[in-house]
Amino acid sequence: MKIGTLKAIRAFKDWFIIKAKRQGSEVSVEETHQLLQKREPLILLDIREKEEIALGYIRGAVFLPQGFLSEKLESFLPDKNASVVVYCAGGVRSLAAAKLMKEKGYTSVSSMAKGIDGWKAAGYEVVSDSELTPDQLSRYSRHLLLKEVGMEGQIRLLNAKVLLVGAGGLGCPAALYLAAAGLGTLGIIDSDKVDLTNLQRQVLHGLADVGRPKTESAKEAIHRINPDVKVETYQERLTPENALKIFQGYDIIIDGSDNFPTKYLVNDASFFSGKPYIYGGVFQFEGQASVFFPKEGGPCLRCLFPEPPPPGLVPS
């Protein structure tokens, strides 16, 4: 009986594959490779489970595990006329997925025959950096579903180093989201101690932290969210003497400082070290935000506001 059932399943599978092939909804690994080489607009959809992805995937793929297909497909891939090649390990699950997608109205979907196993056998490149552990694949699975992040984006995040100037009203939420998103290294420079009046908005710090250095409290809070983030703390003020040296080790500088001298110092040091400067300022219910990256051709803070308000008018 059991053997009979297996046979029936196998027969159904064969029939299913033959039928799909007749419908022209399969492409070979060679054809897929060619399409990717030509850089045609193509979405390469990997529907395997996270443990399988960890062993290797095709560069440029986006990830939506089979189990999420019927539920998330339409929000994940709103363009039903996009060219999609689906792949799995051996080319069977992807056939079923392609069929499902066609039923949902996707007009140009094919399954890659023989899957990534066939791809490997043909000698094509497989990315198996195994930088993401199964736990990380789970933690960041919702990022992997986003075309704009995906595996490559997540790995870039995990390798990125961001310096946060100030762990206050702007710095705290920035740190929270960066930590949750899986940033590799977060530097925090702040010389202040937590005060009771900070707590209504500086969401990294709690009541028990009052009187402690903000850098310490921030580091603990970040590790509660994501222990993978490497946190470097600098319990000092940013000065013209230390700025360039500290900036050196980071890819991006985020300014959450609360005074003009620091903002202009962050701007100048970012300019001279060629780093993107994420600027923000808040007054009551109004705020400003911008990215200054003159190295890539844009303006800097001094282009926007040539001078800070004179020191006489602005005690800091």
Add this chain to the structure above:
Amino acid sequence: METKSMMEENMEVHVRIPAPLKKLAGEQDVIKSQGKTVEEVLRWLTDTYPGLEERLRDEKGEVRRFINIYVNDEDIRFIQNLQTPLKEGDQISIIPAIAGGSCFWGRVSPTFRVWGNTQK
């Protein structure tokens, strides 16, 4: 075209007042103002709300270097500066440099309050 020339006589533009200057402008976010150029509108504004004068202009009468003025979304420095002509319904935004981020009640707010006090 006839209606247009009528409008020009009574041309109304909207001036967006930033939070740090609201106190000096009767706590208003947006002020309906009149004038054919940015210069005229600023003049009207500082005549109506004298407290704004010192905030917006320096001793030479120039717009302060840490305050930007936009007509709709364009920085007037890249059009005709204070001589930029206006049309009915234009939105003028006054955008000062803002420093807050960490403790804006402790530091930034007094900044502007001190500034305001010099007015008295």
